[in-house]
Structure formats: structure tokens, C-alpha cells
Amino acid sequence: MEAPPVAVMPVTGGTINMMEYLLQGSVLDQALESLLHRLRGLCDNMEPETFTDHELVYLLKGQQGNPFILRARRSLSHPTSPWHLRYLGQPEVGDKSRHALVRNCVDVAASHSLPEFLNEMGFRMDHEFVANGHIFRKGAMKVVVSKLSRILVPGNTENTERLSLSCLVELSLLAPAGQDTASEEMRSFAEQLKPLVHLEKIDPSKQRH
Amino acid sequence: MSLMRSELHFSNVSFCSVCQVPVAEGKSVQHTVDVLHKKLEQMGSVKQGSFCVDCETYHATNVSGQPSKLLYVMHNSETPRSCMALYEGGPCIVADANFDVLMVKLKSHFQNAKGHKVECRGSRYRYCDFLIKVGTVTMSSSARGISVEVEYCPCVVPGDCWNLMKEFMQSFLGPSVPELPSVFATKPEGLFAQAEIVDTMTQYLELFNKLRKSQIPGSNVR
Amino acid sequence: MADVVNVGVNLEAFSHAISGIQALRSSVSRVFEFLKDGMKNRETLEGREKQFIAEFQDNLQAVNRDLNELERLSGLVGRPSESHPLHNSGLLSLDPVQDKTPLYSQLLQAYKWSNKLQYHAGLASSLLNQQSLKRSANQMGASAKRRPKVQPSTLVLPPQYVDDVISRIGRMFPDMTIELFRPNGTSAVLLVTLGKVFKALLVMRSLFIDRTLVRGYNENNYNEDGKLDIWTKSKYQVFQKVTDHASTALLHYQLPQMPDVVVRSFMTWLRSYIKLFQSPCQRCGRFLQDGLPPTWRDFRTLEAFHDTCRM
Numbered sequence: 001m002e003a004p005p006v007a008v009m010p011v012t013g014g015t016i017n018m019m020e021y022l023l024q025g026s027v028l029d030q031a032l033e034s035l036l037h038r039l040r041g042l043c044d045n046m047e048p049e050t051f052t053d054h055e056l057v058y059l060l061k062g063q064q065g066n067p068f069i070l071r072a073r074r075s076l077s078h079p080t081s082p083w084h085l086r087y088l089g090q091p092e093v094g095d096k097s098r099h100a101l102v103r104n105c106v107d108v109a110a111s112h113s114l115p116e117f118l119n120e121m122g123f124r125m126d127h128e129f130v131a132n133g134h135i136f137r138k139g140a141m142k143v144v145v146s147k148l149s150r151i152l153v154p155g156n157t158e159n160t161e162r163l164s165l166s167c168l169v170e171l172s173l174l175a176p177a178g179q180d181t182a183s184e185e186m187r188s189f190a191e192q193l194k195p196l197v198h199l200e201k202i203d204p205s206k207q208r209h
Numbered sequence: 210m211s212l213m214r215s216e217l218h219f220s221n222v223s224f225c226s227v228c229q230v231p232v233a234e235g236k237s238v239q240h241t242v243d244v245l246h247k248k249l250e251q252m253g254s255v256k257q258g259s260f261c262v263d264c265e266t267y268h269a270t271n272v273s274g275q276p277s278k279l280l281y282v283m284h285n286s287e288t289p290r291s292c293m294a295l296y297e298g299g300p301c302i303v304a305d306a307n308f309d310v311l312m313v314k315l316k317s318h319f320q321n322a323k324g325h326k327v328e329c330r331g332s333r334y335r336y337c338d339f340l341i342k343v344g345t346v347t348m349s350s351s352a353r354g355i356s357v358e359v360e361y362c363p364c365v366v367p368g369d370c371w372n373l374m375k376e377f378m379q380s381f382l383g384p385s386v387p388e389l390p391s392v393f394a395t396k397p398e399g400l401f402a403q404a405e406i407v408d409t410m411t412q413y414l415e416l417f418n419k420l421r422k423s424q425i426p427g428s429n430v431r
Numbered sequence: 432m433a434d435v436v437n438v439g440v441n442l443e444a445f446s447h448a449i450s451g452i453q454a455l456r457s458s459v460s461r462v463f464e465f466l467k468d469g470m471k472n473r474e475t476l477e478g479r480e481k482q483f484i485a486e487f488q489d490n491l492q493a494v495n496r497d498l499n500e501l502e503r504l505s506g507l508v509g510r511p512s513e514s515h516p517l518h519n520s521g522l523l524s525l526d527p528v529q530d531k532t533p534l535y536s537q538l539l540q541a542y543k544w545s546n547k548l549q550y551h552a553g554l555a556s557s558l559l560n561q562q563s564l565k566r567s568a569n570q571m572g573a574s575a576k577r578r579p580k581v582q583p584s585t586l587v588l589p590p591q592y593v594d595d596v597i598s599r600i601g602r603m604f605p606d607m608t609i610e611l612f613r614p615n616g617t618s619a620v621l622l623v624t625l626g627k628v629f630k631a632l633l634v635m636r637s638l639f640i641d642r643t644l645v646r647g648y649n650e651n652n653y654n655e656d657g658k659l660d661i662w663t664k665s666k667y668q669v670f671q672k673v674t675d676h677a678s679t680a681l682l683h684y685q686l687p688q689m690p691d692v693v694v695r696s697f698m699t700w701l702r703s704y705i706k707l708f709q710s711p712c713q714r715c716g717r718f719l720q721d722g723l724p725p726t727w728r729d730f731r732t733l734e735a736f737h738d739t740c741r742m
Contacts, residue, residue, distance in 0.1 A: 337722025
């Protein structure tokens, strides 16, 4: 294991200013099979991939302003793989003609001591859920079709209950800021999924009740 | 989203021991480092590039009243894609380099103590299956001390090879060899738990904190 | 190029030869034609016979003449197929596009190789036969004569039996875990994990250990495609040394009639490495020599020695 020369190594690593482009929609369970069938045909030829994830949403409350939200995910089907910690920024306002929701995004892979560590940092778990479903890829785009279930007893991922009788469909893409051709590509892909599912730009901040 | 591919170094790290080497009386840090290099080369060690360990300190801004615990974020050139975050004596995580970006996002909650940045840079030497790293510890651009890290790469359990390691360290550090690093002694599984990258970083952190507290010995600064 | 010209010259001789053959055939058929027709009607019986014999002789002479002519021509034509040492394959050398299809030179090369291989294999087999006799004489004395009968049967033990023996040995050593794989057919590969010290790969043929490779506890034993990697040696010098010593041990522990005892003795010996990094050398009392711990274990006493400190 030869270390690279120290001089060329940045002290802080990571990719700054990655943006998530997102379109969302939902499909009823009855129509799920035909959607999956369509996606299998449209997306890159790969082994069908399924997942079962446990997501915990953490809040860090400051003295003022909105709480800082972090999402920690772990795979229930691959218990040894790292945890996935995700920060999502506020959706960008401005350009109304843009076809997808755009927000800042930081993805971090972390070791299994993550929950304990977040607690020490002052984060508190707000809610948790289990998501299971299918992943498809088309170039840089990712399509996730997932069923969401609420956890009845905190921490017990065995004991869950479906949130609704429909599936969440998300089409997303990660790109450095300012690559607006990405949203165009996403829109044309979303067109091809109609009328099975209508993928739209949904602002989560306007969904609060 | 379950699709993460990452290069985290969780385990499978061999046993490392980090210790401080006192600067020789009336000599500069650089001189002491040169003496160590010469000794290693005489033994037949081969120089293999350089290394760097750094440490940033953060403190929480939103806790009013009591002093908050310090959060340390460290990097090691041996695991260039990883980032280690730890609380002294508390929990720690190994994350990928994006954790640094996350800390930037968190800057309204965690403030970087700029003056507290510590760096340790130096040369790597290989002798048989041993990896020896002699580093100069600098804080705000002044050399504060010398670190020596010895890694016995084939062995993953500290309890197995501590005596062997001690014998090796005596061969170039002289009889004043340190005791078994406390990070291993305090593990609940005892000395026979597998070593982790975090154990190495904890040792560096302890060394940095010790050097930070010590007075700058005026004559020894380069 | 010379070959091509030769062929051109020969072609003419060929056409001559072919017409020679045609002539011969027609003269031969004339003989039989004549015989079939029988004697022609003449005044006297004597005259008939005389006439018949004279004509028959003429015909035979014609056959003889044609045959001689053909023989002469065939000398001109030559025998291209037999003039090459590799018989018909020699015709490949006539291929004018040598540069594109160097088949002939490759063929010659392969032929040389296979000859050499056969020769060396023969030598090796005779040498090995002598060795194995010596070894068995040491170990078994008088029963050496029976060995040729026994060995083939121990080489075709049922996999189930091998599994049983291995799992029994596995239970004997709690600090050793043995995983059994059969990546190719019935031959087993054992992955022995010794505490947190090392992992040893043992390639088996039935119950005989064919090959061993020791790697560090934190080293990878699988290829990128998820298959067992039985070739790449350890990157650590200490385990390269242990691999060498383990191969020596494989040669030392030999008892062809009781292969399970051999595996058990070898495992017992291998297990003594559990304190590889913890035991000082029994002779010099130190842990390290040239940066290596005591890597040798005595076959009988299992005591630890540096490679250079052993008797």
C-alpha cells in the first residue's frame, strides 16, 4: 500500500456542491408489476436489484432557525455494508422552467457506530421507517421504487406496517451544480413512463401540514 | 441508497503503536529526526514515501452554559479516502471523505477551532514486515514534537505481538520504550480484540493533546 | 519459393505420368479383353493355339512396356508427401502465405516441445519412483511391497469420507476453523483459519495434501470474481517463510496407508503456530531475527525456532 506523496493530497477531501435532481410520483400496488416491467425494458441491462433499508431521520435543533436534518440509512439485507448518511439542502428556488427539483446533497458512507456518534453530536432521532423495493439505473439516473412501512416498536425493524397501498417512485440524478441538461434528460425519461406513473417536481417544504 | 460503494477502512488493520520521542537535550527537532532516520537506515530499513496525519478540532456552538465536548476530525494518508471523527474517550466513526463536506454544512452548529489544527508529517520506512513512520508534529506552524509509529503488518491482535514489537522498538529507540498504548488496554474485549484504524488515530490524538498542553520548549523549536 | 518452382516442374511430369497410367490401364484391359474373347476360329487347332499365344505375348509385352514407362515417369514425379519428416502435415510448409499463417513453424515448435516434455516427464517419473520407494521404506519397512496396491484406493476415497475426516479433525482443534471447498470436481480445498494469526489454504487430492499456502489473517483469500485464490503468495515475509516450512512439513509427514493420520499430524503441527508472534526462539531467546519471529516449528517437539537457529 504505497501512500501518494503528501504534497498532492488535500487536507479535506470529498466532493463539494453536489446537487440532487429529483422527480417523484407514486403508483398503486396493483400497477406495480407493469411499472417494473416497463422499467426493466427502459433501463440499463443489469441484474434486478432489490433492497430493504432502515432509515432514521435525525434532527439537530439550534438556538434559532430550522433544525438541521440528517438521514441515516442502513441496509437490512446487507448488514455488513456501511451506513449511509445523507444531508439534503433546501430546494433551490428560481428557474421555474427547470423540470426537476434541485437541492444540495452530501452522501457519506460511515461505520456502524453512526447512531451513537450522532447522539453524541447532539442529534436526536425524529422518526424512522423501513423502505423496501427495487432499484433501476439508466445512465447516471437512478429509479427507486419503494414500499414504505412505519415501525411500530421503536428500533424493531421486524414489526412494521405499510404506510399506504401505493409505492413511492423516485427518479434522481446526482451532478455537480449547474448541469441543467440533467433535468432535461430526466423529463424525457419521465415522459416514457406515462401513463403508468406521473413523475413530478414536488417541493417537500410545501408538504408540511 | 443501498447502492453505495465505498472504501471505508473499518477493520483488517494491523497492530500499530504510536509514541512520542523526546527531543534530545539541546538539540533541534530536525536533528533528532535525522538521528532516528540514520538509525533506521543502518538497520537496513528502506524509505518508502512519506505520510501525513492531520486533526481538526470543532466545538458545538449551540450548547449554552457548560463547555461542550470537542469533536476531532482526522485524516491519515494511509487511508486517503477515509475520514475519522472522534470524541475523546467517546464514540467515533470512520466515514468517507465527504464527511468533511458535511462539517462545512454543519458550520452553524460546529465551529472549527482554526488555531487548533495539528499536523504530523514525515517519512515512512519499511523493515521486513514492519512499517515505521517518524513524524514531526506541528501546531500553528511550529514544530512541537516527534512521533514514531510502528506497525507490525502481519499481526492484527495487539496482545499477540506486543512483546515482539517492544523488542523491535528497543532496537532503534533504546531502552526507553513506551508501555502498551492505553487504547488497547481499555478495550472491553481486552488485548485480543482486533486492531482498528481508529485505534491508531486515538493514539495520535492522545499524543497531539499531550503536546498541545506541554509548554513550547523554546530552545527546541526549529 | 524454391518449393513452388519445383511443383511447377513436377506438374508436367505428373501429366505424363497420368497418361502413362491411362496407357497401362488400357493395355491391361486389352489383355483381359483378349482372354475373354478366347481363341479365334482357324483351320487347324495348332494354328489356333499358336496365333493365340503370340497375340497374348504381344499384349503382355505392351503391358510391360507401359509399366516400365510409368515407373520411369514416377521417378521424375518424386514423392513430395514422403520427403517431409512430418508426412502429410509437411504440405503445410507449401503454403505460400507463410507470413500470415505460420502454422508449419508453430507445428514444428509444438512437436519439439512435446518431444522434450515426454523426455523430461519420463526422467521425472523414474526419479520420483525411486524417491517414493525410499520414503516408504523409511516409514513402513516390510510393508513397502503392499503399497502399490493400497495407494490407488486411497486416492479415490469418496468425498463423504473426506468430509467426515476433516470435520472430525476440525472438532479436535477448537482454535482452528476449517472450511471445505470443492471448486473443481471432487478434490477438496481447505481454508484453515488459525485463531487470529493466519489462514492456510490446503489443496487436497483425496486425503493427501498436495500444496499449502499461508497468508495473513487480514489478507484476502478470494479473487475478484469470488473464487478461492490458491496461487498468490502472502505479501508478508513472515507468512512466506511459514509457507515454505509448511511445505517442508508436508513432505515430512508421510504415511501413504493412513492418509487421515497424516492430515491430523500436519494439523497438529500447524496448530503450534497459534503463538507465532508470542513465543521467543527456544535457542536464542529473542523474538526477532532479521525482522522475523521464530517461524520454524520442530516436527517432533513443536518448539519454536528462528529459521537460522534450528538444529
